[in-house]
Amino acid sequence: MIARRTLITGGITGGAGLLLAGCDRVVQIPAARKILFAGEDMQRGLQRALMDRGALAPEYRPDQRSPIFRANGTYDPGTAAYKALAAGGFADWRLAVGGLVERPLRLSLADLRALPNRSQITRHDCVEGWSAIGQWTGPMLGNVLKAAGLRRAARYIVFTCADLYGGAPYYESIDLVDAFHPQTILAWAMNGRPLDVPHGAPCRLRVERQLGYKHAKYLMRIDAVATLSGIGRGKGGYWEDNVDYDWYAGI
Amino acid sequence: MDARFRSGAGETPPPGTPIHRHRLATRLWHWVNAVAVIILLGSGLGISNAHPRLYWGRYGANFDPAWLQLPRFPAWITIPASYNLAISRRWHLFFALVLGFGLLAHLLWSLANRHIQRDLRVRRSDVTPAHLWADLRAHWNFRFHDPERPRAYNAFQKLSYVAILFVALPLAILTGLALSPAMDAAWPWLLDLFGGRQSARSIHFLAATGIALFTIVHLALVILAGPVNEVRSMLTGWWRVPE
Numbered sequence: 001m002i003a004r005r006t007l008i009t010g011g012i013t014g015g016a017g018l019l020l021a022g023c024d025r026v027v028q029i030p031a032a033r034k035i036l037f038a039g040e041d042m043q044r045g046l047q048r049a050l051m052d053r054g055a056l057a058p059e060y061r062p063d064q065r066s067p068i069f070r071a072n073g074t075y076d077p078g079t080a081a082y083k084a085l086a087a088g089g090f091a092d093w094r095l096a097v098g099g100l101v102e103r104p105l106r107l108s109l110a111d112l113r114a115l116p117n118r119s120q121i122t123r124h125d126c127v128e129g130w131s132a133i134g135q136w137t138g139p140m141l142g143n144v145l146k147a148a149g150l151r152r153a154a155r156y157i158v159f160t161c162a163d164l165y166g167g168a169p170y171y172e173s174i175d176l177v178d179a180f181h182p183q184t185i186l187a188w189a190m191n192g193r194p195l196d197v198p199h200g201a202p203c204r205l206r207v208e209r210q211l212g213y214k215h216a217k218y219l220m221r222i223d224a225v226a227t228l229s230g231i232g233r234g235k236g237g238y239w240e241d242n243v244d245y246d247w248y249a250g251i
Numbered sequence: 252m253d254a255r256f257r258s259g260a261g262e263t264p265p266p267g268t269p270i271h272r273h274r275l276a277t278r279l280w281h282w283v284n285a286v287a288v289i290i291l292l293g294s295g296l297g298i299s300n301a302h303p304r305l306y307w308g309r310y311g312a313n314f315d316p317a318w319l320q321l322p323r324f325p326a327w328i329t330i331p332a333s334y335n336l337a338i339s340r341r342w343h344l345f346f347a348l349v350l351g352f353g354l355l356a357h358l359l360w361s362l363a364n365r366h367i368q369r370d371l372r373v374r375r376s377d378v379t380p381a382h383l384w385a386d387l388r389a390h391w392n393f394r395f396h397d398p399e400r401p402r403a404y405n406a407f408q409k410l411s412y413v414a415i416l417f418v419a420l421p422l423a424i425l426t427g428l429a430l431s432p433a434m435d436a437a438w439p440w441l442l443d444l445f446g447g448r449q450s451a452r453s454i455h456f457l458a459a460t461g462i463a464l465f466t467i468v469h470l471a472l473v474i475l476a477g478p479v480n481e482v483r484s485m486l487t488g489w490w491r492v493p494e
């Protein structure tokens with residue numbers, strides 16, 4: 001009886017410990033990993049089902065902004081090409097819009113400013129846990145895509161950036177639900193001033209219902225594609241391809 | 252149902268009498284939930300290591316004042332053991348669904364089969380000072396059941412189970428949802444309820460702390476009350492009236 005009792009007592013406490021240790025073994029098993037990673041599709045399916053397509057992220061008052069909005073990821077792309085663009089005040093910068101579109105575009109900062117612009121004070125949520133509130137101004141991505149004319153086969157929008165990770169440009173992607181969302185903008189101004197270098201000058205994506213790593217900075221190209229399989233290693237973004245971050249970052 | 256000992260028939264079951272104490276639905280939920288809670292706590296501590304500072308309000312980052320600077324949680328207690336935010340999040344967000352839908356199903360089922368009304372309902376007589384004092388003294392003497400009504404939970408059992416089922420777990424789920432930028436668009440009232448995303452994050456951590464403390468005390472009491480009999484009852488349903 002004593003032996004059984006100590007066995008069970010040890011079993012209870014040891015069981016919890018083994019569970020924690022066992023988790024690291026379990027993710028090594030491909031089938032188990034697949035199930036675990038399917039959580040992302042369940043979260044996306046549930047959230048999209050619960051949420052109106054156009055449901056807006058909360059917007060804030062000017063006095064509710066963060067006193068200091070920290071930057072993250074790349075603080076300065078630092079390449080020769082980027083330095084040259086920055087030295088000229090980004091007058092020579094052009095945003096290429098291509099892929100599965102009827103009319104490929106090359107947009108200057110002046111072109112972006114000439115479009116109807118939207119200003120929004122929103123909260124930026126980093127995957128690490130912190131949040132910062134700031135104001136962003138720019139044209140809606142949806143209007144730019146309409147101007148270019150998406151082909152029927154287009155399913156995703158891929159963003160390619162000026163900053164390098166492991167020698168290659170940073171890249172991210174979103175689907176058309178988020179691409180045509182009214183708060184999804186190509187921001188060229190932050191808190192009423194042209195975007196500075198740490199926050200992604202001259203232009204960055206804002207996709208307000210997802211986490212920070214989806215908000216690609218230092219935009220150079222926007223491509224409409226039918227599938228993500230030809231992009232990087234096929235998961236749709238630098239972090240998704242290299243460290244297993246979720247492609248759907250709504251939570 | 253026939254095999255279940257019915258108390259209140261004027262007889263007091265002698266020690267050793269087998270009693271069917273936990274229904275299948277309770278047992279199934281209990282173990283699924285226990286696994287989910289342990290994985291959520293471990294992976295949650297892994298996520299905490301990414302930014303171990305807690306704030307009140309809508310925003311909060313490195314340059315804002317934190318009300319709590321958390322320690323770095325060591326490898327033996329985090330999932331995975333070596334820091335990996337992506338994998339911690341995969342575990343956390345998968346088992347958050349298990350916990351959330353498991354609790355929802357369990358609460359609905361337990362209303363339907365009257366488990367909540369019969370076994371968990373805290374009656375006024377349970378919480379009179381005299382009764383609570385008597386219960387405390389019984390706990391002090393390592394007696395956790397009422398010999399007259401051995402199947403019933405004692406007042407502290409009821410109160411702690413009610414606190415976990417109806418307060419701590421729902422609070423952890425709702426504050427967790429408030430951390431999602433998409434859910435904040437879908438259900439903006441989540442932010443109003445908790446006073447902003449960073450407040451929700453702080454409350455999420457406090458709720459998790461409460462659940463962890465409950466689990467520790469819960470395990471200690473299971474061990475003190477006789478782990479073989481107790482764990483058997485949560486596995487097979489059958490429990491023997493203790494001495």
Ligand code: HEM
Binds near residue numbers: 288
């Ligand atoms: C992992 C180790 C665990 C063991 C060995 C264990 C064991 C038990 C046992 C033996 C009972 C029946 C006790 C009684 O008759 O009062 C019980 C009930 C209960 N446990 Fe646990 N438990 C564990 C973890 C947890 C966790 C992590 C939670 C939740 C955070 C939890 C929540 C509950 C609740 C709410 C009940 C009452 C169920 C009802 O009647 O509705 N347990 N547990």
